[in-house]
Amino acid sequence: MPLSADTIRTLHPYEVKILLALEQLMKHYQWVPLEIIKKATKFSDSELDFRLRRLIARDMIRYDVVPYEGYSLIFNGYDSMALHALAKKKTISSLGCLIGEGKESRVFEALGLGPVALKFHRVGQRSFQSARVNREYMPGSTHCSWLYASRLSAEREFAALKILHESVNVPLPIDHNRHVIVMSFIPGVNLNxxxxxxxxxxxxxxxxxxxxxxxxxxxxxxxxxxxxxxSDGEVTLIDWPQWIEPAHPNAIPILENDLGNLIAYFKRKYNLSYALEEIVQCVIT
Structure with missing residues (x-):
């Protein structure tokens, strides 16, 4: 079921309570047993069964019997929780259409005090193990579900935007909740x-x-x-969850890779030639 404002508005408080319980319990369970959910929510058997079935029908949670019988929060449910919280704070008032989708994020138009963009981080949507290997901020030896990974990714990107927005052309950070960032709407198209x-x-x-x-x-x-x-010759740099500091031991090779990607693109599309060493020195001095 696609994400929609109507879906969020019609969530019953009991369903919100179940989603919140699953969010907390999935710190300890990959699949949360029914009895544990019942203990956390204190709902009757009939009420809990009815609400769980509604959440499954709305594609917000999933039920499985392997490796054992239990329930799991999935991305639509986590999206709904973040939107519910942002709407309650009046950060956003309505949700618009999908305007961009990458390997690990989805971006929607929305309205707050004016037009805004909502970026939903979805780390591990395609390969959670690959995400764990490629992102140093994700703990490797502790339980780290896709909820936690996506939330960490959003927090890191929001932190970068707060650091950068006064000096660098990046989206203005407005708010964030869980794995969702609210930022200024950026007109234009991707460079590619x-x-x-x-x-x-x-x-x-x-x-x-x-x-x-x-x-x-x-x-x-x-x-x-x-x-x-x-947009009209002006550039905005986006997608900052993987940022590192210049003190990082691999900072220069990583910076060289960033700049090398751009040099290769401008050579390929516009036949412009730049020396990597010169561009690196231009950036770091």
Whole structure:
């Protein structure tokens, strides 16, 4: 079932209570047994059965018997919890259409005090083990479900935007809840989807912003033509959950990879040539 404002508005308080219970209990269970949910919610057998069936029908939770009989919160349910909390705070008033989807995120239009964008982090949506290996901020030796991983990813990106927004062209961070970030709506299209009239000027502007981020203590660590928005020649750098500090032991190789991706893209599409060593020095000095 697609995410919708109507779905959120019609959630019964008992269903919200079940979702909250599952969120907490999944810190200890991959699949939460029925008796544990009943103990946490204190609902009667009939009430609990009715509410669980409604949540399953709305694709917010899942039931399985393997490896044992139990219930699990899934992304639509977690999305609904975050939206419910943001609406209660009046950060958002309505939810619009899907405007972007990546491997580990979905972005929707919404209304708050004005137009905003909602980014739903979905770490592990396709490969949780790959996400665990590739993200240093995820604990490797403790239980770390996709809920926790997605929440950590959103918190990291929100922290980066707060550090950067005064000096770097990034979305303005407005609020966040669980795995969802509310930020300013950025017009334009991704760099990979447009043809630039002045590619040299745009490249220079991208490097200026990457240098400004470096001076703020932030290296993107996943920079490419897919993470840059362009509108009327102005650029906005997006998608910051994997950022690292310049003090990181692999900071320079990671920065070189970011810049190398951009150099290769501008060479491939616009036949522009830049020396990686010179661009790196431009950023770090």
């Amino acid at each position: 989807k447009c043809t630039l009239e002045a590619p040299e000027e745009v490249f220079d502007e991208i490097i200026r912003n990457i240098r400004a981020a470096y001076l703020c203590g932030v290296i993107h660590a996943d920079m490419s033509e897919f993470n840059i928005m362009v």
